[in-house]
Amino acid sequence: MLTNDKKITTPDYWNEVYSGKRNDTKTDASNFQRPKDAFDRFKWVADLVEGPNVLGIASGHARIERLVKLYHPNWSVTASDQCLAAMQATDFRPYKIIDAYSIPPPFTKYDTLICTQALEYMDDIPKFLKGAQKVAWKLIVTAPKGEMKLWSQLYVFTPKGLKSLLMPFGEIEHEDIKEDIMLFKLKFND
Numbered sequence: 697m698l699t700n701d702k703k704i705t706t707p708d709y710w711n712e713v714y715s716g717k718r719n720d721t722k723t724d725a726s727n728f729q730r731p732k733d734a735f736d737r738f739k740w741v742a743d744l745v746e747g748p749n750v751l752g753i754a755s756g757h758a759r760i761e762r763l764v765k766l767y768h769p770n771w772s773v774t775a776s777d778q779c780l781a782a783m784q785a786t787d788f789r790p791y792k793i794i795d796a797y798s799i800p801p802p803f804t805k806y807d808t809l810i811c812t813q814a815l816e817y818m819d820d821i822p823k824f825l826k827g828a829q830k831v832a833w834k835l836i837v838t839a840p841k842g843e844m845k846l847w848s849q850l851y852v853f854t855p856k857g858l859k860s861l862l863m864p865f866g867e868i869e870h871e872d873i874k875e876d877i878m879l880f881k882l883k884f885n886d
Contacts, residue, residue, distance in 0.1 A: 699848040705819045707779040714756070714781035735875050737838065738763055741812055744836055744870060744881055747771040751806045751832070753796050753824075754778070754814035758788035761810070796824050799831050806832040813877075815839045815858075816849035825865045829884045834869070837862070838879045853878065 703709045742763035748771040752761045755775035765773040765788075776794035777783060783791045794800065796811070797820065809832040811824075816839055818824055828835050839853045853861075855878055859868060862882050870881035 699850065701848070702819055702850075704817055704848055704850060710777070710779040711781040714779060714785045737812070737874070737877055740872075740874060740879065741810060741836055741838060742767060744879075745808045745810060746834060747773070747807050749802065749804065749807045750774070751799070751802075751809050752776060753794065753799065753809055753811040753828070754817075755788075755791070755810075756782050757786045758791060760812060762788050764810075797827060799827050801831050807834065808832065809835045811835065812838040813840070816851050816853065819850060821851070821861060825862070829865050833884060835862075835866075835882045835884065836879065837882070838877050841873060841876050841878050 738759045741760050745760075745764050747764070747768055750761070750764055750771060750773045752758065752773075752775045755761055755777050758775035761773050761775040765771065774790045774792060775786070775788050776792040778793065778795055780793060783793065796814070796818065799809075809828050811828070815821055815824075815837055825835075839858055840849065841855065842852060855871070855873060858878055858880065859871065862868065862880055866882045866884040868880055869883050870879070872879045
């Protein structure tokens with residue numbers, strides 16, 4: 697459901713979500729438990745990641761990063777989130793506290809940045825994309841298609857709208873829609 701509450705973008709808000717202090721919060725419940733035989737959105741993303749240098753942004757429980765590392769044990773795969781409680785909620789390492797709007801530049805560019813189910817919570821998506829473009833060659837994003845009925849979000853996306861948001865920053869290499877989730881893989885302009 698659409699919200700104007702900008703608190704949803706803050707580390708304090710997500711610290712409360714990941715530490716269990718906001719059990720009533722309308723967030724993506726797949727972080728907690730997935731129904732049996734549900735579409736595996738984590739594998740869907742992990743199968744498209746290119747390496748060997750990978751960074752997850754707003755990783756939460758780092759399910760995708762864990763899969764990428766399982767598939768490619770020799771790759772450098774790092775998860776990150778803006779809040780400490782997300783890092784504490786998983787045993788995946790390395791895990792860094794990173795603000796999506798100011799991603800620290802790596803020694804060499806990341807081959808792939810992963811940002812799933814997070815754009816709908818960002819209050820300045822172009823700022824995130826500009827920063828991501830500086831530190832990575834490619835970006836994989838997922839976002840809900842349309843308005844989520846059970847969870848809060850700042851933005852509602854259509855496939856055409858999300859694609860037009862991404863295209864000024866590069867070339868769309870892959871796009872797909874499964875159930876109510878859109879996926880785009882973007883090769884950034886140099």
